[in-house]
Amino acid sequence: MNIFIKDIQKTYGNLKVLNRINIEFKDKDFSTLLGPSGCGKTTLLRIIAGLETPDAGEIYFGDKCVFSKEKKINVASNKRKLGMVFQDFALWPHMTVFENIAFPLKAKGKKENIKEKVFSALKTVRLENLYARYPSELSGGQQQRVAFARAIIDNPEVILFDEPLSALDANLRDEMRFELTTLVKDIGITVIYVTHDQIEAMSMSNKVIVMNKGNILQSDSPEVIYKNPINTFVAQFVGKSNVLKDGIIRPENISLTKLENSTEYEGSVESVSYMGSFYELSVKISSLGLWKIYSNERKAAGEKLKLYIRNSDIHILGGIANV
Incomplete structure (x- = not known):
């Protein structure tokens, strides 16, 4: 299901949290939504979920308007x-794992075929044998999969994730990234995921x-975001970068051996x-200033180095650095 966000705004008192957000989330x-704490990403997610009410704008799930300030619609x-x-x-x-997953169906009065639906969801997340356990008897990764099974039990058209891996340790986060x-x-479902990672x-x-300061700075594939950041903020938030006068250079594009058609720095x-x-x-x-460089060999503090950069590896920024 496609989701269209049009001119969504949100303020809390004098604080503008979202500033005329326009974005499309395509089917499947x-x-x-990536950004630092306080950038507005979680507020936008909650607005899409219907847990927060924006001050202005419209939201469409496919062809259906689920929110419009002007039309007085708020599904x-x-x-x-x-x-x-x-x-x-x-x-x-x-509640047991089974009861947790069944809860959304029971809350909506959908009592038909509950057992079949719950075990289908359990099979999807590979927890069929743990249906009788309580959350305290599960690992963090297993609890995450129960939460996912509960989210899909009623066949939603979109799933929203609000920093779901931040409570897990580093190794488990790596595992659950692949799992999710x-x-x-x-x-085969539309996913909107919020993280600062x-x-x-x-x-x-x-x-x-x-996102930053209630604005969408750039929206694109991971490859484009990394290789062609629109401004200094995006360049430094997504990966590491070194700032030159007119652009940025990634650490992996700086050589400690001389290159053809390169500029030398010391x-x-x-x-x-x-x-x-x-x-x-x-x-x-x-x-x-201070640059980050990658090296295959250990260097000593205070050691003098010559660095070589090709002009073709410098990305010229076209956006506003301090947005």
């Missing part, structure tokens, strides 16, 4: 045909929507971080 795409959240997975999973601790991506692809956004999404190593497959160097360059 995995779209991620209730439970009638928008969506599922939602929260940051804290929001599982009822006194596989599950939603198998189901660039790795989640870039590795899971078809489309990344970078700097001194300030610090070295071992990253496993490479070393990340902080190199101070006169007039340009």
